[in-house]
Amino acid sequence: MPTGVALRDAREQLFAAAERILLRDGPNALTSRAVTTEADCAKGVLHRHFDDFDAFLAALVRDRIGRIDGQAAALRASAGSGAVVDTVTDALMTVFGTVAVTIVGLVISRDGLRARLRQAGSSGVPVLGEATAMIAEYLAAERELGRIAAQADVDTLAPTLIGAGHLLFADREGGPPTAAAVHKVVTTVLAGVTREA
Structure with a gap:
């Protein structure tokens, strides 16, 4: 069963979620789970758009x-x-x-x-x-x-x-x-x- 909400621009929503985490909690708090939780989407969404978490961070x-x-x-x-x-x-x-x-x-x-x-x-x-x-x-x-x-x-x-x-x-x-x-x-x-x- 799918979790989270539908994402129109998944990349930008994931970037915005990562930015909020960085500003609020700093770099040490940034994990793939934290990003997808903040973006209110399934963890697989991040991996559907990026090869791995470092690829996501590099794109950010x-x-x-x-x-x-x-x-x-x-x-x-x-x-x-x-x-x-x-x-x-x-x-x-x-x-x-x-x-x-x-x-x-x-x-x-x-x-x-x-x-x-x-x-x-x-x-x-x-x-x-x-x-x-x-x-x-x-x-x-x-x-x-x-x-x-x-x-x-x-x-x-x-x-x-x-x-x-x-x-x-x-x-x-x-x-x-x-x-x-x-x-x-x-x-x-x-x-x-x-x-x-």
Whole structure:
């Protein structure tokens, strides 16, 4: 006898369930049974769509990386408008205000997942690498517009901003930082390189 409810888009419902578990309970609580229970579906649904649980997790990570790619395009398009520090602050709040921090913890804690992502061409730490590239591309666009100093090393500034942002958001017990706290970090990192009026 079937259990659970009918799933219209099983993959997305399973991803959403995994994301809720990650946000609520952290990477250690993420199991195939926990995901299917959270999605209110039979365990076989997950295995009907994915070869195994690591394949599911790899697809989840790639899906969330795709969201960063969409954000990156919007961020690049915003170059030249608004204050650079405000724009970078908003970008960090968006990236780390989602499931990104727990995805990083998940990738770090699961050897099989890391191996699968590397086979698919990922390097470094997935999500953090894409977020770093997003910030670097934005800063480079602002440098071309003269709003960032010509000598600014955006390839150093971007990972510095992502690393600092990750540290601010990584404390699962203390809650997320305020926008003011993130803004202060961005202002400090970009001090001396912004050329805005």
